[in-house]
Amino acid sequence: MKNLNKEVDVFNIINKSRVTYFYNEFIIKMFRDKERKPLLQQIKELYLLARAIKYWPHNYFKYDGYKKNKSLDEVKLYSTGLLFGDFRQKCLNDSRYAVFADDKFLFHKLMSDSNIPTAKLINVISHNIYTNESTGLNGISAEAILDSITVNAIVIKPVIDSSQGVGVNVINVNVDAVKKFEISGVSYTSAELLNKIFAESPCGYLIEEKIQQHSFNQHLYPESVNTIRVDSLLSKTSEVIINSAYLRIGRNGRKVDNWSGKAGGIGVNVNIQTGALSSQGIDYCKNLYSEHPDSGVSFSGLEVPYWDEIINIVKEAALQLPNLKSLGWDIALTENGPLILEVNADYDILAQQTCTQAFGKNNLFYSELIGYSENTEYFKHYAINHQRL
Known part of the structure; x- marks a missing residue:
């Protein structure tokens, strides 16, 4: 009985912690926002999203669903981590081959054997x-x-x-x-x-x-190796679809460029056709930056060097992992061109969509997701993005 009570106490602590996090991270911010939708409208939208596509409240708030300028049809284009993670594991990435992404030594060996540039x-x-x-x-x-x-x-x-x-x-x-x-x-x-x-x-x-990074990234922030996260999807016809990309930049003296967490860096959307940076970057707390807070370098008008080469090595590398169809690639830039640092079979879609765009906005990418979901329990959730709720 004591053990049962202990388990219940732990469960309550976890729930209280989650509720406190949700309240501090989202609810307070929403109430302070003068551009929020009426509460009854928010509750109605949350109900419709939860019923249709398993949309959890924190996703609604994280993707600014509560704002007046974000329609319900726009909000539902964002994939949720819970649904996509489960779908990716069961329908896209064969867990028997995940070791080639998870084990960095095996991945390095695979890239080297395929003559794809990577860190020394x-x-x-x-x-x-x-x-x-x-x-x-x-x-x-x-x-x-x-x-x-x-x-x-x-x-x-x-x-x-x-x-x-x-x-x-x-x-x-x-x-x-x-x-x-x-x-x-x-x-x-x-x-x-x-x-x-x-x-x-x-x-x-x-x-x-340690990689000697390209002067483009060194100028933005020299303390970390600033990498580009590119996410790809291997289609049923073995075409590599590039969904989105963003440049991750460290800050505040940190030696790593990771975006997640309040102490994380800044993500700047990259146009996947041209390599041009967006005029604004964003951090985990949704603060916006037109320039890097440490270096003062403006993002507007900048283009990532070697962009065509970056896309090409991602596509070439993705073909080496045919059993892992949905992947997030970390690309570093040197003066001699790009190289692949690592790959992630369970990359963070919250960061990807916050720093770039909703998955549903890339029609080619999303249509392929719907194709993979056919004849599965996930089809109704992905197909509904082409319908009104």
Whole structure:
């Protein structure tokens, strides 16, 4: 009985936490907005959306459904994370092949074997908790691997699961110092660095050379490698459809460019035909920026270099993963062209749609989703976007 009560208490805490988050994040903001729709209209729209396409309230508010200038027909074009995530897992991405996206070493090997440019891999290291030894490929000592590094900066990140930058270490290297590795002003020897990262997580890590990014991104914000997130869908006829793209830019001294969270960066929509940036960027809290708050660089009039090459390598890479049809690609830019950092089989559609547009606005992409949903439980939810509620 005590265990049951404990489980109920935990459940109540989780629910209270979610309610508090929903209230602080959305409800207060909605009531303060002078351009909101009448409450009765909002309740009616929420009911219609929930009944038709499993639309949860936080999606309605996150995509500004409560605003007067957002019609119900516009709001329903946004896919919800719950519905799309379930649909993607069951109908688009075969879980047996997800390891090729989830395991960054396997993905790097696949791209290299396909002659698709990616970050330069130094080694892969892991720690054996039973022998207390850290080694790399071919049994080489991890400490010896670090000691032999001569480049100015490296990135050490988990082989599996580094979503939203978790576990990613951007490290400056001073080859002439005893404590040659520096993270956020703190210096480490090779042994100390290994102790630090394996204490954080005893997983496998990739060691890569830090990318020297193109002057275009360096000018916008030099502290992080600013990447372009492109999402693609492989059609039934093996055509790679590019749905949308946005440039992710770090800020406030952060070394990573991830968009999600209140401390996250800025996302700027990229025109998938031309590579032109939108005149405004947006952060997770829906604040808008016409220029980068740190560098002061305006987004208006800028075009991403090597745009045609970016689209081409995404399409080429997507064809190497035919069993994973819906993917989000992280593309870095160098002076010599683009390269693929990693791919995500469960990429964040909230970020994608907030920074770009509703999935339903890309007719080619959405028609293909409807095609994949035929003869499944999801068809009624996707097909309804072509009907009035």
